[in-house]
Amino acid sequence: MTDTTQPLLRVRDLQVTFGRGRHAVSAVAGVSFDVFEGETLGLVGESGCGKSTTGKALMRIVEPSGGLIELQGIDLIKQKGRALRNIRTRMQMIFQDPISSLNPRRRVKDIVAEPLDCWKTISGHERDVLVSDLLSKVGIDPAVYGNRYARQFSGGQCQRISIARSLAMRPKLLICDEMVSALDVSVQAQILNLLEDLKREYGLTLLFIAHDLAVVKNVSDRVAVMYLGKICEIGPADALYEAPAHPYTKFLLGAALEADPDSPMHAQVLEGEPPSPLNPPSGCRFRTRCPNATQRCANEEPLPQEVAPGHQVSCHYPLSITRK
């Protein structure tokens, strides 16, 4: 790749292995991608594909077992102790379950102020002003709700509070792990719009991890599709959805249900279930369910190849891309 702009986050051959020896599960098996400043990279895949583990490994909530993670040129895996804590302020994570990710017995304004209190970079008064400002930005009136407890809020409101908390340290990168999947559609739309507004206002870069293809497309500039611990396709959101190059992406999109009674019933449904990551297939990991698989797919692991500018696919037989 000949990108002139320096990526904000550079991930190379990231590996996460749980357990040892015979019981070792390689949840993330060599994932590489870049996230550029100001963009949203969507990471989609089915459960067990390693998308959440990837997100957590970037934060070093789970320890990567190999690879490189570089945030603004600093190697995160080599950092430890105070230096690691320092760098972590530049990246924040928002979790799936909004209610359990907040302490139910703490007041909302204290939850949002916690990162500020840890670092004590600003005075108490400045802190209060900033907390009120953050709460109003996410649509929660600080004067009315600031002193309430987290348990008094609905899921959507809790997710707003989580967003306010994650913005307190002015991070560069926000990792959103299934942040809207527990919400009703009407609330989900509110949160997604809020996220887009805040991204613009705070100049955020997002890694948006989710299983819902429609949601991911809505927020992302580029999308990466994961299957069994590896990225099988990555490319610009609109192009990837319009003309998927990897057979798995095509099946995934075919299975997505469109809220339209006239949408065609899926001609092909992907049969079977993903194989166990304890014992992944040789070669291409998708070959056991792929209708186009040949002997070559079993012998040789496909390497990422460019099918269009910025659109890479790991498949020996990529589907033809219709160029416009």
Place this chain on the structure above:
Amino acid sequence: MSNESEKLLIVNNLATTFSTAGGPLPAVSGVSFEMLRNETIGIVGESGSGKTVLSRTIMGLQPRTNVVVTGSVLLNGNEMVGASEDFKRGLWGTEVAMVFQDPMTSLNPVMRIGKQIDESLRVRLGMSKVDAKARAIELLELVGIPSPAHRYSAYPGQLSGGMRQRVVIAIALACSPKLLMADEPTTGLDVTIQAQILNLLDELKERLHMSVVLVTHDLGVVATRTSRIIVMYAGRIVEIGDTRDVFHHHRMPYTRALLESSPKVSNASHTRLTTIPGRPPNLLKLSDGCSFAPRCSYATDRCHNERPELQPADEPAHSFACWNPLPTTRGASA
């Protein structure tokens, strides 16, 4: 056959009210609809709209205490409201069966799946041990479980989520029910597995001549799989009609808001979503007017004070509850 016997389910003015510390909570009120044999109907709504309580009330599965059910549920000629536990038990399995949402918790984790299917066959149909086992294996095959004879003695923990949901469906089908209630049958499953399960339900419905009620929050699930849709809000039906009419010619502003607020795969990325301001109402503090009025941009004084009843739309069998309905789009749309 007379017209009446074509109707499998007749729900009339059904209301389910829970007594809570905060006062009576009307989870379902004034619900009336009918269902034909061999029909699939979708019930959609957000959490708290009463769709799950409605489906459980139809089955007669409400708790024994602290609940008042009024109205009538006529299931294949049998009145479910006020019926004794024994009477209802006689209908469960053979007349109506349910597929619950969470396949992880609706199976007994320490009982082999074969036994869990056998149970209803032996108790309800009085089959012998050998016959029941043969039938259970047949059912496992029917729902698409590979090597069913081998899986018969597996424990739920040895199966994936999609496989467990297939087992739950097999249990529901054991006594050939006429009506299958599926409450969020695919929520929590991956998209590719969701497509498999929905296709399976479709196929089984045709093969076994069942009627299916598909309860879901996901409009994508009901769009291509149902002939009619019921949209619920705050415990009431706000719009009901043929699936195409509800999607393309909806008159109730809530239906439109629900449709427009879900992101679509066919939209370009960064498409701004239409949102519904506010949140669903507190069922303990419902106003006399339309429950959606506080969030509705078309609301007038009348909406806040007087509750709209269901009224017929232009299309047959399509009705909506709204004082200021959206203009009819019939003829205007492509």
